[in-house]
Amino acid sequence: MTVTESPVRSPAAPADESSTLRVADVSWSADGTLIVDGVSLAVRSGTLTGLLGPNGAGKSSLLRAVGGTNRPDGGVVRLGDDDLLAMRRRDRARRVAVVEQESTTDVPLRVLDVVLLGRTPHRAGDSDEALALDSLDTVGMRELADRDWHTLSGGERQRVHLARALTQQPRLLLLDEPTNHLDIHYQLALLGFVHDLGVTSLAALHDLNLAAAYCDEVVLLRDGRVAAAGSPRDVLVPEVIRDVFGVDCDVHPHPRTGRPVLTFSPLSG
Numbered sequence: 380m381t382v383t384e385s386p387v388r389s390p391a392a393p394a395d396e397s398s399t400l401r402v403a404d405v406s407w408s409a410d411g412t413l414i415v416d417g418v419s420l421a422v423r424s425g426t427l428t429g430l431l432g433p434n435g436a437g438k439s440s441l442l443r444a445v446g447g448t449n450r451p452d453g454g455v456v457r458l459g460d461d462d463l464l465a466m467r468r469r470d471r472a473r474r475v476a477v478v479e480q481e482s483t484t485d486v487p488l489r490v491l492d493v494v495l496l497g498r499t500p501h502r503a504g505d506s507d508e509a510l511a512l513d514s515l516d517t518v519g520m521r522e523l524a525d526r527d528w529h530t531l532s533g534g535e536r537q538r539v540h541l542a543r544a545l546t547q548q549p550r551l552l553l554l555d556e557p558t559n560h561l562d563i564h565y566q567l568a569l570l571g572f573v574h575d576l577g578v579t580s581l582a583a584l585h586d587l588n589l590a591a592a593y594c595d596e597v598v599l600l601r602d603g604r605v606a607a608a609g610s611p612r613d614v615l616v617p618e619v620i621r622d623v624f625g626v627d628c629d630v631h632p633h634p635r636t637g638r639p640v641l642t643f644s645p646l647s648g
C-alpha cells in the first residue's frame with residue numbers, strides 16, 4: 380500500500396456526529412437460536428472500532444446485522460441521522476461498504492471490474508474508472524488492474540476487496556477479518572490505512588495485538604453479547620482476556636507507541 384504503516388496515531392478527528400454509528404439493542408436469530416443478543420455499541424464518526432471475541436461469539440453475524448444482510452429481529456442501527464435498517468438496500472449501499480470473505484464467482488472478471496462493482500449503488504459517472512484505479516493504487520494493486528480476478532492470491536483478493544469498498548466512497552466501512560490472508564506488512568498497512576482514512580469503521584479482528592495497535596476503541600463479544608467495550612488499554616487487560624478467551628496474558632506497553640502488547644499463555648490453574 381502507498382500509505383505508511385506506522386502504528387503512531389494521528390490526532391483525533393474533531394467531534395462530528397454526522398457519521399457516528401449507533402447500534403441499539405440489536406438482536407438476530409438463526410433457526411430459532413439467538414445469535415446476536417441485544418447488542419448496543421457506538422463508533423464515533425471517523426474512528427475505527429475493533430470487534431473482538433472468541434470463535435462463534437457472533438462477530439460476523441453482528442456485522443451482517445449492522446450492514447442489513449442479516450435482518451435483525453429487533454433494535455435500531457443509525458448512521459448519523461439515518462436509520463440504516465429502515466432504508467432501501469440501494470440507499471444503504473450508498474452509505475455502507477462491506478469487506479468480507481466473499482465467495483468467488485465463476486464469471487470471468489478483471490480486477491478492475493471487481494473494483495468498479497463499488498460504483499454499482501451510485502449513478503454511473505465519467506470518473507468511476509479513475510476512482511477505481513486510484514483505489515487500486517492505494518492498496519498497491521494498480522499494476523494488476525487487467526489481471527483475471529481468479530488468478531489472484533488470497534491476500535491480493537483481500538486488497539482488491541478493500542479497493543472495491545473504497546471505490547464505493549462509503550460513510551461506514553464494515554470489515555470482517557480484513558487482515559485474513561495478509562502478510563505482516565499488509566496487515567499493518569491495511570489497518571493503518573483504515574484507521575487514517577477517517578471513515579467510521581467497524582472491523583471484526585482475531586488478532587488482539589493488531590486491535591490494540593490500530594483501533595481507537597474495541598468491543599469484546601461473548602455469546603452474542605457485549606462483554607466489554609472501551610479503549611484497548613481499558614478492555615485488553617489480563618482479567619478480561621482470561622474471562623472471555625480462557626487464556627492467561629501479560630500486557631506490556633509497546634516500546635515505541637505505549638499501546639498495549641499482549642503475550643499469551645495457557646491458563647495456569
Ligand SMILES: Nc1ncnc2c1ncn2[C@@H]1O[C@H](COP(=O)(O)OP(=O)(O)OP(=O)(O)O)[C@@H](O)[C@H]1O
Nearest residue numbers: 409410414432433434435436437438439440441583
Ligand atoms: N445462518 C446461520 N444459521 C445458523 N447458525 C448460524 C448462522 N450464522 C451464524 N450461525 C452461528 O452463530 C454463531 C456465531 O457465528 P459468527 O460467524 O457470527 O461468529 P464469529 O464470532 O464471527 O466467529 P469466528 O470467529 O469463528 O469467525 C456460530 O455458532 C454460528 O454457527
